Amino acid sequence: MVRKAERRRSMISAARKLFAEYGFENTTMQNIADEAKVGVATLFRYFPRKEDLIIEVVKEAIEQQVPRFEEITQSNKTGIEKMEDVLTAYIDFISEEYRETTKLLEAFELYITFVPVEKSMLEEIEKAYGEISSIVAEIVKEGKEDGSIQLSISDEFVWNTIFSMFGTAVKKYTLYTFLPDTILPVPSKEELMMVKKFMISFLKNSTQ
Amino acid sequence: MVRKAERRRSMISAARKLFAEYGFENTTMQNIADEAKVGVATLFRYFPRKEDLIIEVVKEAIEQQVPRFEEITQSNKTGIEKMEDVLTAYIDFISEEYRETTKLLEAFELYITFVPVEKSMLEEIEKAYGEISSIVAEIVKEGKEDGSIQLSISDEFVWNTIFSMFGTAVKKYTLYTFLPDTILPVPSKEELMMVKKFMISFLKNSTQ
Amino acid sequence: MVRKAERRRSMISAARKLFAEYGFENTTMQNIADEAKVGVATLFRYFPRKEDLIIEVVKEAIEQQVPRFEEITQSNKTGIEKMEDVLTAYIDFISEEYRETTKLLEAFELYITFVPVEKSMLEEIEKAYGEISSIVAEIVKEGKEDGSIQLSISDEFVWNTIFSMFGTAVKKYTLYTFLPDTILPVPSKEELMMVKKFMISFLKNSTQ
Amino acid sequence: MVRKAERRRSMISAARKLFAEYGFENTTMQNIADEAKVGVATLFRYFPRKEDLIIEVVKEAIEQQVPRFEEITQSNKTGIEKMEDVLTAYIDFISEEYRETTKLLEAFELYITFVPVEKSMLEEIEKAYGEISSIVAEIVKEGKEDGSIQLSISDEFVWNTIFSMFGTAVKKYTLYTFLPDTILPVPSKEELMMVKKFMISFLKNSTQ
DNA sequence: TATGAATGAGCCTTCATTCAT
DNA sequence: CATGAATGAAGGCTCATTCAT
Numbered sequence: 001m002v003r004k005a006e007r008r009r010s011m012i013s014a015a016r017k018l019f020a021e022y023g024f025e026n027t028t029m030q031n032i033a034d035e036a037k038v039g040v041a042t043l044f045r046y047f048p049r050k051e052d053l054i055i056e057v058v059k060e061a062i063e064q065q066v067p068r069f070e071e072i073t074q075s076n077k078t079g080i081e082k083m084e085d086v087l088t089a090y091i092d093f094i095s096e097e098y099r100e101t102t103k104l105l106e107a108f109e110l111y112i113t114f115v116p117v118e119k120s121m122l123e124e125i126e127k128a129y130g131e132i133s134s135i136v137a138e139i140v141k142e143g144k145e146d147g148s149i150q151l152s153i154s155d156e157f158v159w160n161t162i163f164s165m166f167g168t169a170v171k172k173y174t175l176y177t178f179l180p181d182t183i184l185p186v187p188s189k190e191e192l193m194m195v196k197k198f199m200i201s202f203l204k205n206s207t208q
Numbered sequence: 209m210v211r212k213a214e215r216r217r218s219m220i221s222a223a224r225k226l227f228a229e230y231g232f233e234n235t236t237m238q239n240i241a242d243e244a245k246v247g248v249a250t251l252f253r254y255f256p257r258k259e260d261l262i263i264e265v266v267k268e269a270i271e272q273q274v275p276r277f278e279e280i281t282q283s284n285k286t287g288i289e290k291m292e293d294v295l296t297a298y299i300d301f302i303s304e305e306y307r308e309t310t311k312l313l314e315a316f317e318l319y320i321t322f323v324p325v326e327k328s329m330l331e332e333i334e335k336a337y338g339e340i341s342s343i344v345a346e347i348v349k350e351g352k353e354d355g356s357i358q359l360s361i362s363d364e365f366v367w368n369t370i371f372s373m374f375g376t377a378v379k380k381y382t383l384y385t386f387l388p389d390t391i392l393p394v395p396s397k398e399e400l401m402m403v404k405k406f407m408i409s410f411l412k413n414s415t416q
Numbered sequence: 417m418v419r420k421a422e423r424r425r426s427m428i429s430a431a432r433k434l435f436a437e438y439g440f441e442n443t444t445m446q447n448i449a450d451e452a453k454v455g456v457a458t459l460f461r462y463f464p465r466k467e468d469l470i471i472e473v474v475k476e477a478i479e480q481q482v483p484r485f486e487e488i489t490q491s492n493k494t495g496i497e498k499m500e501d502v503l504t505a506y507i508d509f510i511s512e513e514y515r516e517t518t519k520l521l522e523a524f525e526l527y528i529t530f531v532p533v534e535k536s537m538l539e540e541i542e543k544a545y546g547e548i549s550s551i552v553a554e555i556v557k558e559g560k561e562d563g564s565i566q567l568s569i570s571d572e573f574v575w576n577t578i579f580s581m582f583g584t585a586v587k588k589y590t591l592y593t594f595l596p597d598t599i600l601p602v603p604s605k606e607e608l609m610m611v612k613k614f615m616i617s618f619l620k621n622s623t624q
Numbered sequence: 625m626v627r628k629a630e631r632r633r634s635m636i637s638a639a640r641k642l643f644a645e646y647g648f649e650n651t652t653m654q655n656i657a658d659e660a661k662v663g664v665a666t667l668f669r670y671f672p673r674k675e676d677l678i679i680e681v682v683k684e685a686i687e688q689q690v691p692r693f694e695e696i697t698q699s700n701k702t703g704i705e706k707m708e709d710v711l712t713a714y715i716d717f718i719s720e721e722y723r724e725t726t727k728l729l730e731a732f733e734l735y736i737t738f739v740p741v742e743k744s745m746l747e748e749i750e751k752a753y754g755e756i757s758s759i760v761a762e763i764v765k766e767g768k769e770d771g772s773i774q775l776s777i778s779d780e781f782v783w784n785t786i787f788s789m790f791g792t793a794v795k796k797y798t799l800y801t802f803l804p805d806t807i808l809p810v811p812s813k814e815e816l817m818m819v820k821k822f823m824i825s826f827l828k829n830s831t832q
Numbered sequence: 833t834a835t836g837a838a839t840g841a842g843c844c845t846t847c848a849t850t851c852a853t
Numbered sequence: 854c855a856t857g858a859a860t861g862a863a864g865g866c867t868c869a870t871t872c873a874t
Contacts, residue, residue: 004837023322025233028864039839041363044866110318113386114231126391133393136287158406161399168380169373178321182298183334185341196367212854236847247856249850259849420833439738441649444868455835457871466869519737526734529727529802530647542807549809574822577815581793588792594737599750601757607785614782628858652843663860668845 008046011036016057020100024111055121058108061101062128069135079143080203087134090170091189094177098167100188102174136163148201163201216254217245224265228308232262232319263329266316269309270336277343287351288411295404296345298378299397302385310382344371357411370407424462429454432473436516440470440527471537474524477517478544485551495559496619501550503612506586507605510593518590552579565619578615632670635660640681644724648678648735679745682732685725686752693759703767704827710760711820714794715813718801726798760787773827786823 014036020025029050033040042105073086079089093102112122143149151159176186187195222244226235237258241248255261282294301310320330348367351357359367384394395403428454434443445466449456463469488501509518528538556575559565567575592602603611638660653674657664671677691829696709708789717726725819736746767773775783811819 007837021322023318026322029866030864033272033839041839041866041867042837045837045839047226048866050865076252107322108317109383109387109392110231110315112391113383114234114315122388129391143233154402157399161395161403162406164395165403166379167375169376172376172380175317175321179317180330183320183330184317184335185372187369187372189322191365194362194366195369195373198370237849238847241856248848249856249858250854252849253855256849439734442738444870445870449835456869457835457837458833460870461834464870523738525732525803526647526731528807529799530645530650530731535804538804538807545807547731570818573815574818577811577819580809580811581789581819584796585789585792588772591733591737595733596743596746599736599746599753600733601788603785603788605827607781610778611785611789612780614786621627632860653845654843655858664844665846665860665862666858669858669860671843674844 003140007036007042009040009193011038011043011046012053012057012060012091015053016061016104018099018109019057019107020104023107029053038146051115051117051121053125055107055117055125059124059128061104062125062132066128066131066135068135069132073135073139078146078148079141080140080148080200082139083136083143083149083203084196084200086139087166087199090167091176091192091196093170094186094189094192099174099177103178106171143203151203155202159203162202164193166199215244215250219246219251219254220261220265223261224269224308224312225264227265227315228312231315237261241335244271253270255332255384259323259325259329262316262319263333266312267332267336269312270340272309274336274339274343280342281347286354287349288356288408290347291344291351291357291411292404294347294407295374295407296382297331298375299400299404301378301382302394302397302400307385311386312384314379351411354368358413359411364411367411370371370410374403374407417473422455423452423458427454427459427462428469428473428476431469432516432520434478435470435473435523436520439523440466445469466521470524470527471533471541473522475544476539478541478548480517481548482544482551485548489551489555490526494562494564495555495557496564496616498555499559499565499619500612500616501551502555503582503615506583507608507612509586509590510605510608515590515593518587519594522587522591536581541622559619566621567619571618575619578618582611582615631660631662631666635662635667635670635678636681636684639677640685640724640728643681643731644677644728647731675739675741675745678732678735679741679749682728683748683752684729686756688725688748690752690755690759693756697759697763702716702772703763703765704772704824706763706829707760707767707773708820708824710763711790711823714791715816715820717794717798718810718813718816723798724802726795727802730795730799757811767827774829775827780828783827786826788821792817 015027015032017043018031018035021027022031029043030040033043036043043053047056058161068089069086072082072089075082077085084194111117122205140149140151140156143150168191171198176184216339219240223235223240226239226243227237230239237251238248240261241251246252251261255264276297277294280290280297283290283293285293300306319325348357348359352359378400381394384392427448431443431448431561434447437443438447445454445459448469449459452459461468463472484505487500488498488505490497491499491501508514527533556565556567556572560567586608589602592600628733635656639656642655642659645651646655653667654664656677657667660667667677670679692713696706696713699706700711701709709826716722735741764773764775764780768775794816797810800808
């Protein structure tokens with residue numbers, strides 16, 4: 001029935017909330033069950049191992065980001081305009097609205113470097129990551145076709161790396177927003193916008 | 209005595225090794241004591257709470273990186289050359305040799321977003337972070353003075369942000385080297401070198 | 417309906433199979449329901465407590481053995497011949513075919529020494545046990561009447577005890593067949609047959 | 625120190641008491657710790673897995689029986705007299721004094737038919753069992769040498785089996801003493817004594 | 833009536849931290 | 854000062870049993 005799906009959702013979202021606030025290891029299954037207002041046993045019925053729940057939460061977190069990028073590609077802007085939107089989307093990760101998600105992803109990436117996770121569990125996560133990056137690759141191609149993007153072959157390598165770095169760094173900054181600024185300073189949104197503008201101009205006439 | 213300092217060192221280095229391999233939460237105080245060939249009680253005498261040890265390990269990890277940068281400033285190269293060395297130093301973080309340290313720092317940055325740490329404990333870490341960034345700031349200043357670096361005022365903002373992103377991303381890549389490439393692709397050293405070259409040229413004549 | 421009885425049977429036989437394989441405590445009601453292809457709730461409708469099911473399974477296991485002995489009494493052999501058949505029947509307990517049942521009984525006998533079971537629940541089981549032993553007692557009587565069995569009064573006591581020991585030991589051996597022989601050696605069927613022959617000769621002319 | 629051994633002993637004996645009263649599965653590690661007046665963690669320090677404790681308890685229970693048999697062999701009686709003592713010793717298992725031990729062994733024998741136990745864990749138990757049976761075998765040999773025991777080759781097989789059955793059954797009877805007699809009647813000590821006498825006479829002149 | 837879903841109580845085990853030698 | 858031993862609190866997970874459809 002619908003009830004079942006609803007409950008599932010409520011458990012995932014309770015987990016998500018607590019994981020984002022306290023981290024995976026400091027959140028107990030009991031905490032999550034309480035937050036979701038279910039018995040522990042019920043939680044375990046849906047997610048037999050704590051890890052299953054972690055994976056599920058993270059998977060959904062990533063998947064939730066996909067539509068944002070799909071929307072961008074599906075607009076009828078030029079390639080360069082779409083790319084600008086993409087960069088803006090990344091910058092938005094820092095906004096309060098998206099922080100929880102990004103924090104979760106950062107936590108997960110660290111988690112799997114320490115705890116060995118079954119390959120099969122990661123597949124769906126990989127897939128979601130893949131979707132986003134292929135969307136971005138597609139946009140570059142479009143831009144080159146519609147002439148809005150100009151990239152020499154060697155500059156394309158540079159671009160790819162810069163783009164990757166941009167995404168990686170911005171995500172990491174999200175984490176830093178939870179820290180006292182004195183420890184790790186986070187560039188302001190304005191500063192990131194300036195970098196965005198710079199990157200766009202790179203795409204337009206990098207050969208110059 | 210000297211013995212005391214030695215013991216302390218061996219405990220920290222045991223902790224460091226295990227923390228880097230298994231993460232903070234999956235490493236027990238007993239594990240560390242065993243690795244350091246000390247009794248647990250002794251470990252606790254030196255570091256009354258596990259957290260103290262974590263802080264200490266991280267502090268040392270950061271501090272160990274400072275000399276690398278100090279060396280760079282103290283050479284008698286031009287500003288731009290020094291900056292090139294700095295970027296190279298960052299890229300080296302990905303090398304096996306430095307990975308453990310970086311992994312530790314990444315883990316710590318996540319750790320403190322979840323576990324509230326007394327401000328006083330963080331001060332020393334802040335200090336070490338600060339040292340590095342002021343070294344870098346100094347280099348830019350030098351470069352501008354010796355004429356090897358040309359930056360308009362607005363480009364200086366861009367540069368600072370780009371530089372921060374570069375550092376942040378490269379550190380994060382280090383973590384990714386522990387993950388299957390299918391999940392999160394890491395740019396190769398060559399690609400990073402190309403970006404470095406690009407950044408250097410930005411410094412030389414950004415106004416162009 | 418008949419359906420109801422059928423379902424009941426399938427649950428009991430599922431339980432029996434699993435109890436014999438994993439023991440009472442390591443078999444869950446869910447396991448049994450799954451094996452019987454019924455919902456757990458249904459299982460509980462028929463057997464409100466797990467213990468009820470245990471009792472039922474055991475009761476049936478014992479009852480299934482009764483006909484074997486009834487058949488023996490109802491033949492028109494002499495008393496001594498019937499007794500020989502009885503001993504053979506016991507020896508057969510070790511055969512794969514009967515092991516499951518015997519294992520169940522052994523497990524149950526231990527179970528009730530630890531878990532207090534309502535007297536009323538045991539009544540039926542008592543009854544089945546009683547049936548078998550009265551059949552055997554009857555056979556001895558018959559044998560004495562038809563002259564095939566010769567027992568002085570005191571030897572009859574000895575016989576009864578020996579017979580009880582024979583039955584008890586053989587049942588226990590069944591269990592041992594599941595264990596590595598190095599731990600507890602089980603007499604071979606041939607050896608048991610020799611003992612049987614010996615016991616028969618005791619019945620024939622014990623006074624000698 | 626001695627303290628350590630004492631504590632160990634107190635834990636084992638608490639476990640033994642509770643295991644014998646409630647069975648392995650119905651006794652929790654917490655119960656045992658409480659009974660032994662130690663913290664659970666201490667219990668786990670000595671016996672990292674519950675199973676280790678089970679094995680230890682059982683091992684000691686068996687080992688405690690060995691001296692009884694050793695004493696018998698070391699006396700300077702004839703073989704047949706020693707054998708008589710052995711049989712008496714077995715009969716004594718039914719006495720209150722030995723019941724707990726025997727119950728434990730019975731429980732364990734069932735336990736290992738259901739729960740797979742590492743071969744290595746069983747070795748010591750095997751050893752203790754082996755000691756007793758080799759003592760008995762030795763006695764028969766002695767008896768044949770000193771002429772007090774007369775056994776044709778074929779009768780020796782019969783004897784071995786009968787003896788094994790006697791031991792097996794008597795041990796099982798011990799369990800039955802915990803049950804209402806109506807379920808499973810236990811031969812009285814007197815009856816067992818009569819069987820003993822009979823067995824001894826068998827040993828003396830079985831060829832007759 | 834048949835059933836899947838829900839659940840609290842409880843179990844084994846771990847670990848940071850304290851004690852006692 | 855160094856240490857092994859001791860421990861309570863807590864965590865992941867299970868299961869007999871009850872609800873609600």
